[in-house]
Amino acid sequence: MSKMVKTGVFVLLLLTVMVLPAMNVYSQEDMRAVDSSAFDCPIRPPAVFAHDDHNDTAGIDDCARCHHLFDDNGRKIEDESSEDQSCADCHAQEDKGTVPGLRKAFHWNCKGCHLQQRTGPVTCGECHVKK
Amino acid sequence: MTSLYAFVAGPLAWAAFLFFFGGLCYRLLSMLRQVRQSEPFIFSYMSLRYSLRSILHWLIPFFAMGWRRNPILTGVTFIFHISLIAAPVFIVSHVVLWDEAWNLSWWTLPDAVVDVMTLVVVAACLFFALRRVLRPEVRFVSDASDYLLLVLTAAPFVTGFLAYHQWPAGPWMTIAHMVSGELLLALIPFTRLRHMLSGWLTRAYIGSEFGAVRHARDW
Ligand code: HEM
Numbered sequence: 525m526s527k528m529v530k531t532g533v534f535v536l537l538l539l540t541v542m543v544l545p546a547m548n549v550y551s552q553e554d555m556r557a558v559d560s561s562a563f564d565c566p567i568r569p570p571a572v573f574a575h576d577d578h579n580d581t582a583g584i585d586d587c588a589r590c591h592h593l594f595d596d597n598g599r600k601i602e603d604e605s606s607e608d609q610s611c612a613d614c615h616a617q618e619d620k621g622t623v624p625g626l627r628k629a630f631h632w633n634c635k636g637c638h639l640q641q642r643t644g645p646v647t648c649g650e651c652h653v654k655k
Numbered sequence: 656m657t658s659l660y661a662f663v664a665g666p667l668a669w670a671a672f673l674f675f676f677g678g679l680c681y682r683l684l685s686m687l688r689q690v691r692q693s694e695p696f697i698f699s700y701m702s703l704r705y706s707l708r709s710i711l712h713w714l715i716p717f718f719a720m721g722w723r724r725n726p727i728l729t730g731v732t733f734i735f736h737i738s739l740i741a742a743p744v745f746i747v748s749h750v751v752l753w754d755e756a757w758n759l760s761w762w763t764l765p766d767a768v769v770d771v772m773t774l775v776v777v778a779a780c781l782f783f784a785l786r787r788v789l790r791p792e793v794r795f796v797s798d799a800s801d802y803l804l805l806v807l808t809a810a811p812f813v814t815g816f817l818a819y820h821q822w823p824a825g826p827w828m829t830i831a832h833m834v835s836g837e838l839l840l841a842l843i844p845f846t847r848l849r850h851m852l853s854g855w856l857t858r859a860y861i862g863s864e865f866g867a868v869r870h871a872r873d874w
Contacts, residue, residue, distance in 0.1 A: 567747065567766060619758070631755050642657045646664075647829035648748060649821045 552576060552607075562612035562626060568652040571634070582644070590633055598622055656826055663833045671837035678844025679852050686856065697860065700867040709862025710855060712874040719874035728786070735779035738772035742812070743836075745769070748819070766819070773816045780809040804846060810835035 555575035560566040584590075588605040595601055606614075615626040624632060634651065638644030645651050690697055713719050722729045743749060745764040754760040764772075784805050787797040814832035822828070843849060865873035 627751070628755055631751070635755075638657060639661055642661065644657065645826070646657055646660045647818070647826040649818060649824065649829060650826055653824070654821050 558630065562610065564617055568648070569654050571630070571651040572653050573634075573651075589637075656830075660826065660830060663830060663837070667834070667837055671840045674841035674845075675843060678841075679849070682844050682849055682852055686853065697864075700863055701859070702863045702867050705863045705866025706859035707862075708866060709858045709873050712872075713858055721874070731779050731782055734775055735783075738775045738779075739808070742769050742772040742776065770816070770819070773812045776812045777809050777816075780805045800847075804848060807835075807839055807842060807846075808848070811839055 552575040555573065557570040558573045560568070560570045579585075586605075587607050588600075588602075591605045591607040591609075593601045593604045593606045611629055612626055615623060615629040617625055617627075619625045619628065623629075634644075635646055638646050713722075716733045717723055717726065717729060741764065745762065746769045747763045747766060750760050750763050784802060787793050787801060811832055814828055814835050818828040818832045839848075843851060861873050865871045
């Protein structure tokens with residue numbers, strides 16, 4: 525192997541080592557709380573939510589239970605999900621027609637299921653835990 | 656726990672609002688019936704103009720002679736009642752719940768302002784209680800029910816404050832807050848707290864009698 529190739533491989537390796545962690549800084553496995561920075565002016569501590577542990581203990585397999593998609597008529601598209609988007613990409617700060625505003629979308633989704641299944645937190649302080 | 660919350664936020668909340676509004680309507684009708692039976696001539700001089708004139712004059716702090724006689728009590732009464740109404744109506748936490756249940760939402764006060772109003776209400780309740788203990792002429796006309804009404808009124812504010820600040824953590828303080836708020840609402844028409852309705856009618860009656868019959872001022 526020529527010296528040039530060796531240097532090339534070395535530089536490539538170095539670049540990969542430097543870039544890899546930057547590409548994978550954060551994923552749903554590491555999530556401990558729902559980021560509230562999508563809100564114009566957050567006034568509560570971020571809601572606790574350990575993404576993967578939560579869905580394991582709650583036994584939710586279907587990603588689209590939360591990461592849903594709708595067609596133009598407001599009908600839910602089965603077998604497709606939207607985890608590549610954040611809720612705020614589709615839910616604005618305020619209600620728009622049948623699309624609930626961001627805060628309402630979170631509350632209906634989280635609290636709605638907890639109430640329906642009669643388990644999981646439902647009072648403000650249990651989700652928006654002060655540190 | 657979640658089932659208990661569902662009960663307190665559902666059927667119990669419905670019952671509380673039913674007792675509150677139903678009770679106030681019942682009170683209004685029974686007051687009118689009583690007047691018609693014992694002193695029907697009062698209706699002959701009731702006047703909207705003199706009623707409103709009296710109510711408006713009495714709504715201004717320290718304007719009426721009755722308000723000036725006891726300036727400290729008057730000051731406390733005014734900021735107590737303003738905070739008592741404004742805090743629960745304009746607190747974010749309540750508006751969030753109205754929005755999610757009925758798609759209704761309105762203007763809110765910052766949490767820090769509501770915190771101060773809450774402390775004002777609790778401090779005013781303590782002031783009213785102390786006054787009953789310390790002033791002989793007030794102690795003489797006070798009984799246990801007066802103190803119970805103050806506890807009933809302060810309870811949703813104390814528990815709401817503690818729940819908001821998460822002392823202690825967990826759902827129980829919020830549950831206690833909801834139950835105490837619902838108890839207060841349901842009991843308002845059936846205790847002396849019904850003055851929130853009858854107070855306006857009393858001013859309307861006195862205002863009309865002074866304006867239309869005696870041609871004098873009642874403030
Ligand atoms: C007349 C009745 C009521 C009064 C006077 C009242 C008053 C208050 C006050 C003063 C606070 C907290 C203020 C602060 O320190 O920031 C509060 C918070 C709250 N109230 Fe009420 N309330 C009443 C009824 C209710 C009812 C019936 C419910 C439930 C259906 C309710 C649910 C809440 C909740 C969820 C909070 C927020 C607690 C938190 O942020 O963790 N309240 N209320």
